[in-house]
Amino acid sequence: MAIQEIVPTADGSFTLKAAHLDETYHSRHGALSESAHVFIENGLKYFLEKNTPSRLNILEIGFGTGLNALLAEKFLQENFNGTWQYVGIEPFPPDFRALFHQGFYPSSLHGPILEALCQGQKKIEIFGKNSGILILDNSLWPSESAQGRFDVIFYDAFAPSKQPEMWTILSLEKAFSSLNKGGVWVSYAAQGAMRRNLKQAGFHVEKLPGPPGKREMTRALKL
Numbered sequence: 001m002a003i004q005e006i007v008p009t010a011d012g013s014f015t016l017k018a019a020h021l022d023e024t025y026h027s028r029h030g031a032l033s034e035s036a037h038v039f040i041e042n043g044l045k046y047f048l049e050k051n052t053p054s055r056l057n058i059l060e061i062g063f064g065t066g067l068n069a070l071l072a073e074k075f076l077q078e079n080f081n082g083t084w085q086y087v088g089i090e091p092f093p094p095d096f097r098a099l100f101h102q103g104f105y106p107s108s109l110h111g112p113i114l115e116a117l118c119q120g121q122k123k124i125e126i127f128g129k130n131s132g133i134l135i136l137d138n139s140l141w142p143s144e145s146a147q148g149r150f151d152v153i154f155y156d157a158f159a160p161s162k163q164p165e166m167w168t169i170l171s172l173e174k175a176f177s178s179l180n181k182g183g184v185w186v187s188y189a190a191q192g193a194m195r196r197n198l199k200q201a202g203f204h205v206e207k208l209p210g211p212p213g214k215r216e217m218t219r220a221l222k223l
């Protein structure tokens, strides 16, 4: 497993650095601000403003530290009344417990999901006003059973310059076929070639203002 170092970012939150790629998991301008702006505000919140599902399915490619998932769960608790499922894909999960003990996670995100991640659980059920389940299972994507199954995809692979295979037409077609009609794909990435690949894969592509310190991000819709 590659060495990951905790790195502070400009908004006071932390990210990890993947030494083998010389790349951080989030923006150095603010990890939490980036996650909140790209994935919650322009992904999940946007979808729920346009749709009123009783059941919501989210897929995250590149689950990493789980920051996006923890923010999503908090958002859903406060803004959603149905049931939800969140599938995280991550071939190299970090040591969540070690991150927790090093103060990686802000106290606003402490709760049952983080506790369960720290215990090594891969299927975490949350009960309450809006019950949900978080599943970490790499066999669920790409797979036949993922086709037309998700409403929102958080596409959080390493940058196209570092992990080009994740941004090819073929990879993005897999994401396209995993979405329901009306579904939303969202990413921090803003590269022109990647956007052309998204179009080739069948998406309607939108350029949006990026999080602090970044000019643009990308949202893509399956119309």
Ligand SMILES: C[S@@+](CC[C@H](N)C(=O)[O-])C[C@H]1O[C@@H](n2cnc3c(N)ncnc32)[C@H](O)[C@@H]1O
Residues within 6 Å of the ligand: 024, 025, 026, 061, 062, 063, 064, 065, 066, 067, 068, 089, 090, 091, 092, 093, 156, 157, 158, 159
């Ligand atoms: C930019 S970081 C994601 C940050 C993460 N969402 C978070 O909040 O911490 C990219 C992640 O993609 C993961 N990754 C690498 N190859 C992958 C693959 N083939 N499929 C899915 N995830 C992959 C990396 O291990 C890393 O955790």
